Amino acid sequence: MRHIIGHLNPDTDTIASAIVYEDFLTQKGVEAKAYALGHLNNETKFIFEKFKVIAPDHVHELPKDSEIILLDHNEEGQSISNLKDLDIVEIIDHHKVKIETDKPISIYIEPLGSSCSIIAKKYFENGAELSKTNASLLIAGIISDTLFFRSPTTTQTDRDLVEKLNEIAQIEDLEKFSLEMFSAKSDLGDMPIEEVVKLDYKIFEFGGENYGLGVMETTSKDYGLNRKEELVEKMKEIKGKDGLAGVFFSIIDILEEKSYTLTSGDEETEMFSKIFDAENQEGVLFVDNLISRKKQIVPKFEEYFKK
Ligand SMILES: [Mn+2]
Known part of the structure; x- marks a missing residue:
């Protein structure tokens, strides 16, 4: 039994790619099950309601030596708590490679806009049967991760795949659908502040130390700015x-x-301002055209710490 695990603080791409990959493997006769490492965000909940999809089971750790497939991540700090005791048999991802394995495994990493893009390619390349619901989930994952093709992580392949997937999914107005997704994601109500910070939060190692990088992709930035003091x-x-x-x-x-x-402090403010040439607006560091943690923020930190 292969346990398909997306990253902690799951987003639509990590959840959708895991669910659909479970179907792909099942079609191939491989016993597999997708899990979520945490609560679903409002965007993912919206997608699940819209397409009538049942949420995957939550898991915090798995029995020793369980076989797992890492989806949409490959860093220990972003994965299941007892990763060290588990048997990683496969990785599918579109992030930078960090992991070290103790034996040869299957690795599918491509610099596409989402992990759902990689899963979609697998279906088309293998002639596997893709249901309307699963095609819709893959489109949602691609739209979510690429911010409907706005992110610099977007490739032509992502655009082509969405077009091809939508021949099956038949979503009438993709632009409208993307706005509905983003507004669901932005609607946080009176969410506890720790959950806001951890909404889309990952740990990265730079220069031998760990840093937490959270992002809030939103269509209503004032929600975050109004809670600035609490957040800090x-x-x-x-x-x-x-x-x-x-x-x-x-x-x-x-x-x-x-x-x-x-x-989280003056030193960090100074560091971030230096790296990104940010404009300090009363403690809020403004940068134009900086929207991708993966393609813009993390690489700049890496570069800074190499010096
Ligand atoms: Mn992703």
């Missing part, structure tokens, strides 16, 4: 509690393609 206080707490060198939280205006970053 919570980020400082997380930094101390989790033994991090710093925590950054970027509010990303999807439609305007601009970002507003908060930090």
